[in-house]
Amino acid sequence: xxxERVKETLERVAETGPSEAxxxxxxxxxxxxAARTLTAATGVALVVVLxxxxxxxxILPTRRTATQVTAPTAGGGAxxxxxxxxxxxxxxxDGWATLGADSGVHRVDSPSVGTISLVQKSPRAAExxxxxxxxNSRYNAVLGRPYRxxxxxxxxxxxxxxxxxxxxRRPDGRPFLRAVQRHPDGGGVVDYYIWWPYRCAxxxxxxxxxxxxxxxxxxxxxxxxxxxxxxxxxxxxxVVRTVRPIGNAVDPAPVPGQPTCSANSPDRLGVVDxxxxxxxxxxxxxxxxxxxxxxxxxxxxxxxxxxxCRVQHKxxxxxxxGDTPAAVRGNGLAAPVSDxxxxxxxxxxxGSWANWQWTNWCGSRSATPWYVDPDVRPxxxxxxxxxxxxxxxxxxxxxVLQGGHTAP
Amino acid sequence: MRLPGVADDLQFREFFAxxxxxxxRLGFLLSGDWAQAxxxxxxxxxxxxxxxxxxxxxxxxxxxxxxxxxxxxxxxLRRAVIEARHAVRTHTHEAYQPDQGEDAMVLWAAICDLPPxxxxxxxxxxxEGLTEAEVARLLRLxxxxxxxxxxxxxxxxxxxxxxxxxxxxxxxxx
Numbered sequence: 107x108x109x110e111r112v113k114e115t116l117e118r119v120a121e122t123g124p125s126e127a128x129x130x131x132x133x134x135x136x137x138x139x140a141a142r143t144l145t146a147a148t149g150v151a152l153v154v155v156l157x158x159x160x161x162x163x164x165i166l167p168t169r170r171t172a173t174q175v176t177a178p179t180a181g182g183g184a185x186x187x188x189x190x191x192x193x194x195x196x197x198x199x200d201g202w203a204t205l206g207a208d209s210g211v212h213r214v215d216s217p218s219v220g221t222i223s224l225v226q227k228s229p230r231a232a233e234x235x236x237x238x239x240x241x242n243s244r245y246n247a248v249l250g251r252p253y254r255x256x257x258x259x260x261x262x263x264x265x266x267x268x269x270x271x272x273x274x275r276r277p278d279g280r281p282f283l284r285a286v287q288r289h290p291d292g293g294g295v296v297d298y299y300i301w302w303p304y305r306c307a308x309x310x311x312x313x314x315x316x317x318x319x320x321x322x323x324x325x326x327x328x329x330x331x332x333x334x335x336x337x338x339x340x341x342x343x344x345v346v347r348t349v350r351p352i353g354n355a356v357d358p359a360p361v362p363g364q365p366t367c368s369a370n371s372p373d374r375l376g377v378v379d380x381x382x383x384x385x386x387x388x389x390x391x392x393x394x395x396x397x398x399x400x401x402x403x404x405x406x407x408x409x410x411x412x413x414x415c416r417v418q419h420k421x422x423x424x425x426x427x428g429d430t431p432a433a434v435r436g437n438g439l440a441a442p443v444s445d446x447x448x449x450x451x452x453x454x455x456x457g458s459w460a461n462w463q464w465t466n467w468c469g470s471r472s473a474t475p476w477y478v479d480p481d482v483r484p485x486x487x488x489x490x491x492x493x494x495x496x497x498x499x500x501x502x503x504x505x506v507l508q509g510g511h512t513a514p
Numbered sequence: 515m516r517l518p519g520v521a522d523d524l525q526f527r528e529f530f531a532x533x534x535x536x537x538x539r540l541g542f543l544l545s546g547d548w549a550q551a552x553x554x555x556x557x558x559x560x561x562x563x564x565x566x567x568x569x570x571x572x573x574x575x576x577x578x579x580x581x582x583x584x585x586x587x588x589x590x591l592r593r594a595v596i597e598a599r600h601a602v603r604t605h606t607h608e609a610y611q612p613d614q615g616e617d618a619m620v621l622w623a624a625i626c627d628l629p630p631x632x633x634x635x636x637x638x639x640x641x642e643g644l645t646e647a648e649v650a651r652l653l654r655l656x657x658x659x660x661x662x663x664x665x666x667x668x669x670x671x672x673x674x675x676x677x678x679x680x681x682x683x684x685x686x687x688x
Contacts, residue, residue, distance in 0.1 A: 108672055113640040115621045120539035120641065129534050129556075130527070136556050137563055 131266060187222050192238040193302065193355030194323055196222060197348060199341045202234070203227050226341075231332035234342055236349070240320040241265045241299050248273060249281045249301045255316020265324055267297060276300065276347050292331025296339060298346045299324055302355050323349065422480040423462045423507060425495075427473045434464065436507035440480050462509040468498035469505070526566050530559060533576050537583050543637045544587050546626050558583035580642070584634070584652055591630050624674035632667035635660055 187204065188195035198204065202224045221237040242264040243253040248271075258264070269287035276282060282300040289295075304318035327342040329335060422440035425432040439462060464475060473495050476487045496505075537558055541551030562569055562579045569575045625633060631653070638649045650660040 108668055108675075109640060111621060112625070112636060112668070112671065115618045115625070116543055116637060116641040118618055119622050120543055129538075129552075130530060132552075133530065133534075133556055133559055137560050140560050140564075 131264070135268070188352060189222060189238075190353045193304070193351055193353045194236065194238070195350045195352050196236060196345055198224070199345060201227050202341065226329075226333065226338060229332050232327065232329035232338040234325060234327050234345065236323065236325045236345070238302060238321055239265045239324045240317065241267075241322045243320055245283060245299065246301075246320060248283060249299075249322075251281070251301055251303075251319070253316070253320060255319065258317045258320065264320070265297075265299060265322065267299060269295070269297075274346075278351075280351075282346060288335075293329055293333075294335060295329075296327045296342060297324065298326075298342065300346060300349070302351065304354050305356065321355075323355075325349075420480050422478050423464075423475055424478050425464065425467075425473055425475045425505075425507065427470055432467075432469060432473045432505070434467070434505045434507050438478075438480070439507050439509065441509075462507060464507045465496050465505070466499040466503055467495040467505045468501040469495075471495060475507075525570060526563060529562075529566075529570070529575060533579055534559065536576070537579055540580060540637070540642065541583060541587070543641055544584070544630075544634055554583050554586055557586055561586075581652055584638070587634070588653070620678045621671065621675060624671050627674070628667050628670060631655075632663045632670070635663040636667045636671075639664055 185198045186195055187198060204222070204224060221235055224234040224236075226232040240258070241249075243258050245267065246253040267283055267285035269285045271283055271285045274282050274284060280301050282298050285297045285299075287295045300323040302321050302323040304321045325342060325346055327338060329338045420440045420442055422438050424438045425434045427433075431437050441462070462475075467473060478487050534555060537555035538548075538551050541554035542548055545551055545554065558579050561582050562575070569578050572578055625636065628636070634653060635649055638644045638652060639646065644652065646660050646664065647657060649655075649664075650657045653660065655663075
């Protein structure tokens with residue numbers, strides 16, 4: 107049938123593309139450009155508004171101060187903020203506050219968030235974020251620590267310094283790179299990348315991948331034209347010099363073992379892919395083939411905390427026909443999902459996946475498969491598997507759900 | 515409008531990881547050019563990022579991104595129909611590595627030669643698996659027009675394949 111051939115051809119052709127590696131980096135650069143354009147446009151708009159205000163003072167009967175974009179939470183002093191899984195601890199600089207729940211941005215005390223965000227109290231015109239990431243291996247040589255491992259995995263988002271790059275060294279000897287970008291409107295960005303390798307001590311059966319030697323502590327400072335660049339840059343520089351390595355960043359390594367991934371919640375871990383059709387190769391491995399007329403659901407595990415963590419779950423697939431489980435043999439088939447993941451800020455973490463195949467459905471076309479957490483009673487639906495049911499191959503035979511196995 | 519924050523960033527990374535490849539493939543099938551597909555996917559994701567605090571609450575944020583991509587592709591076509599068509603024809607055959615068999619290659623070439631709207635309807639119907647009503651909503655076309663475009667596209671593909679089977683390469687046009 108021509109429709110089937112068109113579908114098959116489109117699916118095959120779509121697999122022939124070049125690698126997706128570096129996509130997120132390109133996205134970040136594009137986003138930054140868009141932000142600058144927006145800033146410039148906002149500046150023009152501000153000039154227009156100010157001009158109008160000057161020309162028509164009756165429009166603004168009272169003089170107003172500039173409104174602030176974000177409001178900091180209460181805080182201050184030398185409170186220590188730590189991210190043990192990311193291996194750093196920092197003192198809150200004077201004049202800065204945590205960008206916390208009141209601003210609606212994120213909860214800084216959430217252990218699942220590996221980033222610390224700070225905002226200058228007055229004027230509120232500068233922000234600092236501190237997180238860990240992997241730097242492109244060529245910069246390790248610049249840091250004086252040439253990378254000697256195998257080729258770093260593709261698809262990982264590696265940090266790339268942009269702007270005018272210089273180098274420095276902390277009092278404890280850790281080298282760092284500094285990349286400065288000044289914007290024409292008076293604002294700017296400084297990125298610091300401090301050598302912050304991950305120290306593995308996870309037992310004899312787990313080797314620490316060389317790629318973890320690329321870990322850096324990334325401090326990014328943004329400021330607008332309302333800020334005093336020298337002042338905010340000095341604050342950032344102080345943080346760079348005083349931020350303390352802890353946990354897995356310390357040598358020898360008192361690492362915190364294997365924490366659970368993302369609060370161990372499977373709906374935060376799964377990346378669902380669904381394929382339908384026949385003989386469709388898995389675009390990631392290029393090795394998998396579907397049986398004719400089947401629907402395949404793949405659950406790929408991912409974590410973004412850039413630490414080793416352990417996930418231990420059961421995930422099941424249940425085909426629902428309305429509010430009741432459909433008459434499918436093997437319905438509710440669960441897969442044990444247990445693995446140690448190396449979380450990455452990336453699209454291709456070193457993880458594992460589970461898959462199921464559903465074939466020969468002759469019932470209602472509105473039947474829908476779901477991922478569920480079978481360990482919760484009543485079973486909790488995690489995600490709808492977006493696919494129409496498989497075709498009816500033979501009404502005399504039952505519909506079957508197979509698989510539920512995991513693969514590294 | 516609240517701008518995305520750090521927590522949004524983490525969530526968005528996850529979203530990006532799940533959608534980027536899919537959007538890129540859709541962009542390629544619509545444009546026939548991987549470079550343009552990359553542009554379309556990146557542009558769509560940047561636009562999604564700006565409204566991420568709102569979009570992430572949607573039931574299917576990926577569908578929103580797909581809509582942005584398709585609209586972007588349509589507006590590009592509208593702006594430069596002739597250039598876009600030329601680009602499609604120029605890039606298509608060199609972009610596809612014909613390792614899937616001659617039959618698929620002929621069919622893909624025929625799909626690339628379809629007018630953009632017919633091609634978009636077929637891609638959204640058969641690759642994205644949308645219903646005709648969903649395609650109509652996405653392309654902002656009447657349902658009847660979508661049905662007609664799909665029908666005409668398939669007729670044209672069938673004619674091309676028949677012509678290829680009988681060794682008359684020019685028989686596919688209509």
